[in-house]
Amino acid sequence: MGAARQNTSFPGPGPGPGSTLYGYLARPPAGTGPGVLVVQEWWGLTRHVADLTDRLAAAGFTALAPDLYGGTVTHDRAEAARMKRELPVERATAQLAAAVRYLLDDPATVGDAIGAIGLCMGGGLALRLAAQEGDRIAAVVPFYGLPDADYRYDGLTAHVLGHYGEQDASLPAEAVDEAAARIGEATGRRPEIHFYPAGHAFLNDEKTPSTYDPLQAETAWRRTLSFLRGHLG
Template identity: 40%
Template sequence: MKKLKIYGWMLAGMMTIASLVYGQAPGAMAPDPMAPGRRNVSFPASDGTTLSGYLAVPEGQGPFPGVVMIHEWWGLNEDTTILADALSREGFVVLAADAFRGKVAREAAEARKQTTETPPAQIAADLDAAFRFLASHPRVRRDKIASLGFCFGGTQSMRMGARNPGLAAVVIFYGGGPFQNAADLGNLDKAGPVLGIYGEKDQGIPVEQVRKFEAALKERGIRYTITLYPDVGHAFVKSTTYNRGGSPEQAWKQAVAFLKENLR
């Protein structure tokens, strides 16, 4: 009997921990981060296509600041929607946009294919449509909307800022190919401040590129914060790491604090 009691207590504890990590009710199975993400809203693209996304709304009446969240090169999967829920609990209406119109990859080759074959103009137009949809939401403060993206999405967040002076802040988690020249920054100086988060051991984004991006921001007089975390590489903030301590949790908390400061 004693062993059974201990086992039941341990199982309940494990279920409670899982519920805290993944935002699921106790007893629910932890979701597969690579599975296609939940979608609960739709809105029109500029070409008439119906786009879908995942909208996470905090408790309360609002209005709240908003964030357009952009996924990694895998597509809009559960990893992204879990992070959208986590950010929403901090007091933001979060729209996890879908840059690949429903395509979700599990293998790197497939992710690379959809990233390179999706027309850049279509991606830009769809993300701008997501921005407009979020700005029209009755519980969102339309003048307090930020873009935030991871990896592929980090690059898209940077580009959104260059296109949209109406953004109140821009957050870039290790976006590849950061702008190297001040002339490429577009309207980024008219948008809100920029936060760039990178890993010093990232093999795909050398520190030299990050420093050139920083120099370009400085040349244009853009308010920015660039943080290089020394012990991590690429894609270190995930739904399975953002609240587990170390650099991933520090980076996540830095982004949340940055958004709260600049969208208040």
């Protein structure tokens, strides 16, 4: 167990324990830029998530990674699985919706719609959030994550770019293809899906050498920046 990377706070979805939320916010060198939300993996708001947020800011975006676990991170799989189980999807998406409002209200954010990147657990949550928030999210990028197989994506209007590993035993290509078809039905356009000769979490350099693949990670990140610039300006 460890502490999350936090440097900002914002109003949560309601009274009680969730009335104040925390996260990691990075603004671009120019001072303003399109907004991008970064949705954590099941490990929490780790150095990897904060680093991606900083990389987005360096690329010209105003980026925010909300802390869905309230300050705790772990690198133990059993502990991560427990924390994920104890985070209801409805609570997570409500917290993310509050983060969308906070990011859009930030003076450093340009435009009336943002992008969202999600990692593993966060990939599924980012797609759910985009469907929930409609036109307030213009582009969504799931990395090796999806909602439940029967999720219908009603309300989704965002453009979708997905990154998945060919060797990811936890998420077979057939499940990704089925989700892509459902997204196409909901939006009227086929999402852009890429498969990489890599396993799960190939972007995560904190997990090296077990899963990180620097070549595939660089390719996916380059595509992500191009996609976000194309749809967020």
